Amino acid sequence: MRSWSAPDIAPLPGTGGPLRVHDTATGRIRETAPGPRAGMYVCGITPYDAAHLGHAFTYLTFDLVNRVWRDAGHEVDYVQNTTDIDDPLLERAQATGVDWRDLAHREIDVFRGDMAALRVIPPTSYVGVVESVDLISALAERIRAAGAAYDLDGDLYFSAAEAPKFGEVGGLEHEEMLTLFGERGGDPGRAGKRGPLDWLLWRAERPGEPAWDSPLGRGRPGWHIECSAIALDRLGPGFDLNGGGSDLVFPHHEMGAAETRCVTGGPGAHHHVHVGMVGLDGEKMSKSRGNLVFVSKLREEGVEPAVIRTAMLAHHYRSPWEWTGAELPVARARVERWRAATARGSAPDATPLLSAVRAALAEDLDSPAALAAIDAWAEAALTEGGTDTGAPALARATLDTLLGVRL
Numbered sequence: 001m002r003s004w005s006a007p008d009i010a011p012l013p014g015t016g017g018p019l020r021v022h023d024t025a026t027g028r029i030r031e032t033a034p035g036p037r038a039g040m041y042v043c044g045i046t047p048y049d050a051a052h053l054g055h056a057f058t059y060l061t062f063d064l065v066n067r068v069w070r071d072a073g074h075e076v077d078y079v080q081n082t083t084d085i086d087d088p089l090l091e092r093a094q095a096t097g098v099d100w101r102d103l104a105h106r107e108i109d110v111f112r113g114d115m116a117a118l119r120v121i122p123p124t125s126y127v128g129v130v131e132s133v134d135l136i137s138a139l140a141e142r143i144r145a146a147g148a149a150y151d152l153d154g155d156l157y158f159s160a161a162e163a164p165k166f167g168e169v170g171g172l173e174h175e176e177m178l179t180l181f182g183e184r185g186g187d188p189g190r191a192g193k194r195g196p197l198d199w200l201l202w203r204a205e206r207p208g209e210p211a212w213d214s215p216l217g218r219g220r221p222g223w224h225i226e227c228s229a230i231a232l233d234r235l236g237p238g239f240d241l242n243g244g245g246s247d248l249v250f251p252h253h254e255m256g257a258a259e260t261r262c263v264t265g266g267p268g269a270h271h272h273v274h275v276g277m278v279g280l281d282g283e284k285m286s287k288s289r290g291n292l293v294f295v296s297k298l299r300e301e302g303v304e305p306a307v308i309r310t311a312m313l314a315h316h317y318r319s320p321w322e323w324t325g326a327e328l329p330v331a332r333a334r335v336e337r338w339r340a341a342t343a344r345g346s347a348p349d350a351t352p353l354l355s356a357v358r359a360a361l362a363e364d365l366d367s368p369a370a371l372a373a374i375d376a377w378a379e380a381a382l383t384e385g386g387t388d389t390g391a392p393a394l395a396r397a398t399l400d401t402l403l404g405v406r407l
Contacts, residue, residue, distance in 0.1 A: 001082065003126035004112040007119040007404070009070075012398040013351075014359040015034035021365060022318055023271040024249055026171050029364050030156045030241055032271060039073040039239030040065060041231040041269065043125075043248055046083040047107035048074035048092035049379055051114050052292040053312070053323055054278040058245050061275045061317040062307065063120045064365050065241065067402055071358065074369070079234045080123040081227055082108055084130050085210060085220055087185070100210070114295040117305040119404040125234045129226045134234075136221040139229040140201040143262045144216075152192050154204030156216055160197040164257035169272050170249040180250045185223060194219075199255050201225050224255040231268060232260060242269035247322075249274055276320040299396035306405050307331045313367040315404060334375070339407050348386035350394040353377045357402050370403060 014316070020031045042062045045055055066076050083089070084104040093100035115122065129136070140156055143149045148162035160166050170178070177197055182188050188196035193243065200222035205211035206326060211218045221229075237260060253272060260268035280291045298308055311331035315321045341347060353373055360369035377395060382388070399405045 001126050001128045001131060003122035004116040006114075006122050007069075007406075008402050009121075011072065012191040012354065012397055013394075015073050016068060016402075017362045018072060019065065019362050019365075020070045021065070021271060021273055024253075024274050025171070025342070027171070030170040032069075034069060034074050034240045034321055036075060037077050038069045038241075039077045039235040040241045040243065041077075041079045041227065041235060041239060042123075042242075043227055043244040043252065044080045044082040044194045046086050046088050047111065050107055050110040050294050050295050050296045054245065054292075055111075055277050056114065056118060056295050056308070057312050057315070057344075058243075058275045059120050060118065060312050061365065062243050062273075063404060064317075064361060064367065064402075065243070065273070068361050068365070069405065071402060072362075076121075076124070078121070078123045079127065079231060079237060081127050081132075081230050082111075083223070084108070084128045084221060085225065086129070089313075090209065097402045110296050114142065114299070117299060118295070118309050119406060120398075127230050128232065129221060132226065132230055133214065133221065135233050136226055137202065137212075137216050138223075139225060139232065139307075141264065142217055143201060143259060146262050148262045148310070149201055150194065152190075154217060154219075155200055157193060157198045157200040158201050158255070158259065160195050160199070160258070162245070164235040165261060166197075166265075167254065169254045169257050172250055172254075177250060177254075182314055184247070184251055185258075186251055186389040189194050194317070197251075199224060199251065200260075200376070206227065208386065215376050220221075222314050224252050225259055227252070228256040228259040228268060231244060231256075232264070237264040237266050237268060237396075238267050241271045241273055243273045244275070246274040246276055271317075275317050276315075279320060279322045288316060298328075302326060304332075306334070306407070309403075309405055310335055313405070316368055317365050335405070335407070336396075337378050337382065338374060338399065338405075341381035342392040342407055344385075344392055345380060346385070346389045347381035347385050347391040347395065348377060348384070349388045350398065352400045353395055355399050361402060364405065368401070374399065403407050 023030045093103045202216045203219050207219040311327040356373035357370045360366040
């Protein structure tokens with residue numbers, strides 16, 4: 001599956017330092033230690049509706065990871081999936097009278113346009129579930145061969161009791177897992193299961209649903225196994241970072257980690273990084289609630305992508321926050337000040353600014369601190385002036401390369 005066009009990225013003098021980032025599994029900020037190539041997997045959208053700001057905030061966060069690693073001299077092997085077959089997609093297609101394939105293609109195209117407009121560096125591998133069915137069924141077979149899966153009326157389930165480190169990602173208590181599993185697409189009450197937290201690896205064909213031939217019988221993948229299969233295929237075990245929204249900690253990332261450990265004996269990723277939820281009107285922004293602000297809609301209304309991106313960068317990635325009517329005016333004024341400061345023929349030396357932005361992002365992606373440093377430099381440029389004729393260009397390059405904001 002094709003991704004989207006890559007932004008031009010201006011080179012910066014020198015190199016940045018190592019990235020330290022919060023790891024959900026340990027609850028600590030830890031230094032990432034990639035080799036020459038850094039491997040990152042981020043869970044993609046289920047394309048039954050266009051990307052909202054909660055999605056965009058997640059992908060902007062991992063775009064910062066990508067940029068910090070690149071600035072530190074690493075090549076980045078970035079893999080992202082798109083769940084182009086799943087229950088929510090089928091339900092939306094049926095409700096709207098649209099073929100599920102057409103719906104997926106349409107919304108993936110909108111998503112690509114949003115990501116390109118926001119200057120998000122595209123994945124090196126953008127992979128759909130439909131194109132990966134053979135890959136996914138093969139992993140399910142390996143899990144069954146390892147003795148960790150069982151058949152229930154033609155469906156294949158992973159037995160949570162066969163996952164000795166189950167809970168290693170989220171560290172949740174059993175009762176909390178049960179509650180979240182029921183709320184987030186699981187079936188804890190299904191009769192015949194060996195344990196309520198057992199999850200579906202392969203769903204046998206149902207009348208009227210799409211299905212594919214496989215050694216497991218005709219059917220389609222369960223949700224969690226798609227990402228573990230794609231990540232293992234494209235990155236191998238023990239890659240550097242697995243990421244997504246905080247709502248994916250359980251069950252999605254927990255169950256994916258168990259699948260990987262089952263067949264490899266080791267962890268899927270060295271770091272698990274999760275992004276805070278974006279709210280509107282006091283509730284998490286989500287498709288099920290219908291309280292969404294769409295990137296594509298803001299763009300149609302004439303909001304500049306640089307302003308949208310700047311509005312999101314004002315929030316630290318781990319902190320839940322609320323989208324309000326003040327977000328865009330504040331971000332617009334900020335971008336205008338930065339443009340005015342960098343349009344001058346000379347300005348204060350921007351080398352300390354580059355160092356400050358690098359340091360802020362390297363310490364757990366502190367984008368608000370990075371914006372504050374740019375604000376301070378711009379204020380000095382506009383009120384005090386400066387004599388460095390190269391400073392405006394370096395400030396623009398710093399914004400573009402490290403924060404993805406092109407003035």
